[in-house]
């Protein structure tokens with residue numbers, strides 16, 4: 567595919583739907599839809615809690631094996647090139663993401679990581695090469711069609727519906743899976759009502775899964791920053807993705823929050839999802855990923871386990887002189 571004609575969106579045209587204020591804390595009381603769910607969980611015995619968590623996991627990932635094995639290639643980039651005018655942001659990049667793994671995508675600033683995400687999620691179409699999901703090219707699919715095929719993402723800059731509650735934000739994601747069309751919704755057909763109810767139940771379970779169920783009824787803009795980041799993840803999970811792409815999910819987190827996030831990412835994988843992670847914090851990337859792909863100046867310079875990548879001379883050279891905080 568050549569030049570401009572292949573590109574669906576003008577690079578750089580994506581804008582946050584509704585910017586949110588990351589740090590505003592609320593004093594509003596939370597009348598959580600689930601009533602005393604959080605308090606109830608707190609009172610459970612260890613055994614009851616384990617059972618409850620297994621139930622939540624089942625709702626979160628209903629059709630998945632809980633015990634996950636790293637398997638076949640889920641998503642493949644085959645010689646993907648993306649150009650912005652005269653600048654080649656990705657230059658014939660190829661790598662695969664295996665089902666059930668956590669793959670890290672790292673590289674210095676401007677290396678092409680976000681462009682990679684954008685090429686996978688239909689924001690940009692590669693000028694050359696292909697992205698294949700389960701062996702099938704994404705081709706000219708639109709963003710929502712790619713979401714339906716099973717790729718969900720979060721953004722470097724949080725994009726939530728700030729005037730909607732946390733629960734409603736997640737339900738937007740569950741809606742993406744609904745099969746009732748507009749007519750069914752207008753007529754309030756039984757299937758629509760059932761889907762609506764299942765959506766509430768699932769959204770609530772997802773909020774609990776990411777650890778923010780206590781603020782389900784708060785508007786997104788009133789949530790603390792860390793909650794907003796988790797909410798983005800819950801909303802992406804609501805689309806039941808095969809592949810979850812996290813773009814710098816730990817940005818702005820303190821070390822304790824980063825630890826919690828690592829634990830959450832592991833749980834997401836253990837629940838049957840495949841995760842692609844862009845993250846600047848090397849400790850987090852090394853600590854949570856199964857494999858890592860390293861980009862520099864739009865090209866892939868290394869791929870392997872965290873231990874292999876850490877020792878790779880090309881990677882060491884790419885990062886020489888780069889302060890820890892700027893790594894990835």
Ligand SMILES: Nc1ncnc2c1ncn2[C@@H]1O[C@H](COP(=O)(O)OP(=O)(O)OP(=O)(O)O)[C@@H](O)[C@H]1O
Nearest residue numbers: 577578650655674675676677678679680681682894
């Ligand atoms: N919309 C755009 N228009 C023009 N150039 C762009 C656009 N998006 C990215 N680029 C350029 O493409 C290259 C790769 O950018 P990209 O954002 O993919 O890098 P990155 O690895 O995600 O960087 P960072 O870690 O800073 O987010 C950079 O040189 C960047 O300036």
